[in-house]
Amino acid sequence: MSPFRIPSRVLLAALAVAIAGCVTINIYFPAAAAEKAADAIIDEVWQMKPPRPGGPGAPAADPAKEKTP
Amino acid sequence: MIRLFVILLAWALAGAALAQGNLDIDTPAIAQFKAAMAQRHAQLLLWYQSGAVGLTRDGGVVLREPGAVPLAQRQAVTTLLAGENADRTGLYREIARANGNLAWEADIRATFAQRWVERAPAGWWVENATGIWRQKQ
Numbered sequence: 001m002s003p004f005r006i007p008s009r010v011l012l013a014a015l016a017v018a019i020a021g022c023v024t025i026n027i028y029f030p031a032a033a034a035e036k037a038a039d040a041i042i043d044e045v046w047q048m049k050p051p052r053p054g055g056p057g058a059p060a061a062d063p064a065k066e067k068t069p
Numbered sequence: 070m071i072r073l074f075v076i077l078l079a080w081a082l083a084g085a086a087l088a089q090g091n092l093d094i095d096t097p098a099i100a101q102f103k104a105a106m107a108q109r110h111a112q113l114l115l116w117y118q119s120g121a122v123g124l125t126r127d128g129g130v131v132l133r134e135p136g137a138v139p140l141a142q143r144q145a146v147t148t149l150l151a152g153e154n155a156d157r158t159g160l161y162r163e164i165a166r167a168n169g170n171l172a173w174e175a176d177i178r179a180t181f182a183q184r185w186v187e188r189a190p191a192g193w194w195v196e197n198a199t200g201i202w203r204q205k206q
Contacts, residue, residue: 029176030092037092037164038177038184041099045106046188 096167102160109153116146123194123202128161128182129154133194133202157181 042048113130116122121137122130130153132138138146161181165174186195193205 029173031176031180033090033092034173034177034180035184037094038181039188041094041103041160042181042184042188044103045110047107047110048188 092164093167094164096163098163099160099167102156102163106153106156106160109149109156113146113149113153117189117193120192120194120204121146122150123196124182124185124189126182126186126196126198126200128178128185129157 113122116132116138117124119134119137121132121134123133125131130150132143132146132150135143158178161178162171162174164177165171186197189195189205191205194202195205196202
């Protein structure tokens with residue numbers, strides 16, 4: 001099938017390392033990202049974004065953010 | 070076998086990149102919490118400004134000056150605050166859950182606690198880490 005052979009034991013070991021790396025990364029709390037997320041949510045809850053020209057306040061007029069993946 | 074390995078490795082790296090960049094806050098549950106809290110905020114604003122309600126060090130809200138709320142409205146304000154605290158707790162938990170690490174809930178709560186206080190406008194009352202209340206200048 002493939003032009004060269006890698007022992008499956010090596011592949012398994014590499015996979016184990018990759019998965020372990022994943023877990024390690026997820027243990028650390030992403031403080032900067034959390035602050036950014038908190039600020040974004042606080043903006044919406046307290047409606048602190050500067051009002052757009054055109055609509056008086058219009059806090060609900062933000063359909064662009066409601067995207068579905 | 071190699072193809073599977075490559076796919077898994079790519080998936081692992083993508084997950085790592087995501088974990089470094091942003092927290093996912095685009096879930097239906099989070100949108101619901103935000104909408105409920107934004108709506109409630111309109112009713113709470115007056116009480117933040119009067120100093121009756123303050124922002125606690127643990128990322129919540131509390132009726133710190135009950136005497137500043139007329140008796141007739143006190144029950145309504147208490148209900149608002151209970152709802153707000155429940156939604157905030159739910160929000161912190163949901164952000165942790167949406168990002169695949171429930172153990173982050175306490176860190177997320179601490180981050181929010183700090184950001185609510187930091188972002189509060191002048192005149193509002195906030196509690197610092199040692200439990201001392203002060204009015205934002």
